[in-house]
Amino acid sequence: MRIAILAHEKFPHRAKTALGILRYSDDDIVAVLDRDNAGARVSDFVSDVQDAPIGSQMAAIDEPVDALVIGISPIGGAFEESWRDDVRTALERGCDVISGLHYFLADDEEFAALATENDCELRDVRKPPADLTVSEGTAADVDADVILTVGTDCSVGKMTVSMELARAAREAGHDAAVIPTGQTGIMIEGWGNPVDRVVSDFTAGAVEEMIVEKGDEHDYLFVEGQGSIVHPAYSAVTCGILHGAMADRLVLCHDAGREAIHGYESFSLPPISTYVDLYEGLATPVQEASVAAGALNTAGIDDEAVARRELEAYEAELGAPASDVIRFGSDPILEAIL
Amino acid sequence: MRIAILAHEKFPHRAKTALGILRYSDDDIVAVLDRDNAGARVSDFVSDVQDAPIGSQMAAIDEPVDALVIGISPIGGAFEESWRDDVRTALERGCDVISGLHYFLADDEEFAALATENDCELRDVRKPPADLTVSEGTAADVDADVILTVGTDCSVGKMTVSMELARAAREAGHDAAVIPTGQTGIMIEGWGNPVDRVVSDFTAGAVEEMIVEKGDEHDYLFVEGQGSIVHPAYSAVTCGILHGAMADRLVLCHDAGREAIHGYESFSLPPISTYVDLYEGLATPVQEASVAAGALNTAGIDDEAVARRELEAYEAELGAPASDVIRFGSDPILEAIL
Known part of the structure; x- marks a missing residue:
């Protein structure tokens, strides 16, 4: 697929979805749209x-495009009206539009009409499928080894780590796949359930x-974790993924220097050993995992x-390779988990 | 209100909503519907x-009824087609129908049409309000002491214990209220958020x-817990309630003799001491609770x-009064938590 990625005024540092797609997608990225950086290139x-x-708008892209991806997510997940021209142009050109916003493009009357008229698809990846239901406790029955990334907080790199480990495992000759649980992972992989948007019981x-x-x-599944088991707001999603995945092994992801929950600064992160005890202790009654x-x-x-010293200190706290x-590659982790 | 409670093939032991209403509601219960026990009485x-x-069907009730309540909830919360005649008859007689199922009666075309035609209400108490959002980590700031019931499994009595403790606290002269989180609690209290049905992030x-x-x-809030922190399907909800409530104290509810997760019999319950460690360990980084x-x-x-001996053994395992x-009243618990 030939895709364009919308990232107006946010590329690169506040465009985590756009960057994730550029880093991991097999699709051919024709252009990034960012009106603040038009004329530059991603590699700059x-x-x-x-x-x-990097282009200024959809109308300025001459090459054929199969899909426009919304590669940024403002707080609240709203649709910015300044993007409307780009989405309209894409649909008029027959491109699909893929979005992870809370605002569903398919519910927008103009977009829905244009999509029908031009026979293209509006894919809202954050809309959960209607046929989800409660877990039966059967994930451990599959043939694959299941490896779940868990975290000390949100935004510490769980999606990136899942993608890198799966890629490195494939390069090492293993049959490995990612189980995407969030919008960026779903866009990269082209499928998946947005676990933070499903009914809590499911x-x-x-x-x-x-x-x-x-x-x-597959031989190995790398499950993209979400949130943190001690997050004041998002721990429910973390806990549901832990028990639904019934993982064989866990990889604890942490951001060096993070001392408090991001956006909830009055909540200090507990020691790394506490995370290990909580994740392992909580996993065990459903499926033992270390x-x-x-x-x-x-x-x-x-x-x-300095980064190397931080890593060594983290390994010591964790009692496991990291x-x-x-920066340093996936090999030390792969050796420990495959 | 004069109400009938549907509990086909499940009364009394697998009809916890029906029993909760019979025990705590101020409404007048005209009949329970259970085709397996028709002709008997609740007091049997x-x-x-x-x-x-106990009657066999709605059509067999001669007395006036204001509302039919669905008093049972199969795993998954589906609507059983064998109940359709009763709901249809109720609506045709002008009764409201109150349901805590995941399947919303208001979305059922036949029921919606009948409700409109007969000017009665379909109340789906498990439909969450549209304005919910993520936690801000502020529940601990309220004046009231917050006491949360947590469990070793589903259906061990968390709702009942919350109701009984609040009632006993009020009888002892305290200003105490229940925070209802599930369909039965919401039906009894007449308000509340169905926490197992909200968007997982919320x-x-x-x-x-x-x-x-x-x-x-109020001086004391008794929060109705849900599920169990080691439940293969429902732990997400349990974890979200634990961190959202930011409780001061926890009451661990257990069903004597329960050895495996109900409906998930291949999952054994861990020792009571493991539950204590998990609930306290998980609560502490957000809000310390014992x-x-x-x-x-x-x-x-x-x-x-025998019951008394079981209770003493449970107290020993728990290291706390129970x-x-x-059967034995709420006083030993109240003394420990107020």
Whole structure:
């Protein structure tokens, strides 16, 4: 597929979905749309992802495009009216439009009419399928080994770690797949259940359904975790994924230097050993699982020697091997979990 | 209100909503519908609740009825087609129908048409309000002491214990209220958020919103817990309630003799001490809370001396005072938590 990614005024640092797609998608990225950076290229900002020109608007892209992806998500997940021209133009050109916003494009009268008229699809990936239900406790029955990324907080790199580990496992000759649970993962993989948007009673079931579907087709499944088990707002989703996935092994993801819950600064992060005890203790009555490795995000540390020391300290706290999958590669983690 | 309660093939032991209403509602129960027990009376099975005749179907009730309540909830919350005649008859007679099923009666074309035609209401108490959102981590700021019932499994008596403790606290002169989180509690109290039915990201927020609303009006809030922190399907809801409620004290509810998760028999219950460690360990990073008392459901044990021995064993495992609130009263628990 040839795709364009909308990221107006947010590329690259506040466009986590756009960056995730550039980093991991097999699709051909024709252009990124960011009116603030039109004329530049992706590689002017980020070096280790697919390169693409940055354009000002959909109407300025001459090449054929199969789909326009909304690659940013404002707080609240609303649709910004300044994007309407781009979405309209895409639909008029016969492109599908893929969105992870809380605002469903398919419910927008103008877009729905244009999509019908031009025979193209509006894919709202955050709209959960209607046929989800409660977990049956059967995810452990699949042939694949299931590895779940868990975190000390939101936005510590669980999606990135899941993608990198699956890619590294495939490069090492294993048959590995990602089980996507959030909007970016779903856009990259082209399928998946948005577990943070399902009915709370179906949280575990939404994960189980995916694992049961894919679990006999692969040797390893890397389940994208969400939130943190001690998050004041999002722990329910974390807990449901933990029990729905019935993982064999856990990878604890942490952001170096993070001391409090992001956006909930009065809540300090407990010690790493507390996370290990909680995740393992909570998993065990449903399916025994150990924290077999860790992933430390050191992107905020410029000095590589300092990053290395932080990583060693993290490994000591964790009592397991760890790496920064972007900076130091996935091998130490893969050795511990495969 | 004069109400009939549908509980086909499940009364009394698998009809917890029906029993809760019979025990705690101020309404006049005209009949229970259970085709397996038609001709008997509620008092033939349960002695300490409102009595009523048991009928085979809605059409066989001669007395006037204001509302038919669906008093049972199959796993998954589906509507059983064998109940359709009763609901149809109720609507044709002008009765409201109150349901806590996941399947919304208002979305059923036949029922919606009949309700309009006969000017009666279809009340789906499990349909969450549209304005819920994520938790802000503020429930601990209210004046009231917050006491949360947590459980070793579903259907061990959390709702009953919450109701009994609030009632006993009021009788002892305290200003106490229940925070209802499930269909039965909501039906009895006449308000509340159906926490198992909200968007998963809003689970904690749905509890917090109720506590913030009521927390400065009372001295004690008894929050109705749901599920169990080690339940393969429902732990997400349990975890969200634990962190959303930010309780001061926990009461661990258990059903004497229960050895495996109900409906998930391959999952054994861990030791009581494991539950204490998990609930306290998980609560602490958000809001420190201890399991200050226990509630043991001994309804399945006929011999009172045996029940007493089971209770003593439970207290020893728990390391805290416990009672069967129905059989032995609420005082030992109240002394530990108020």
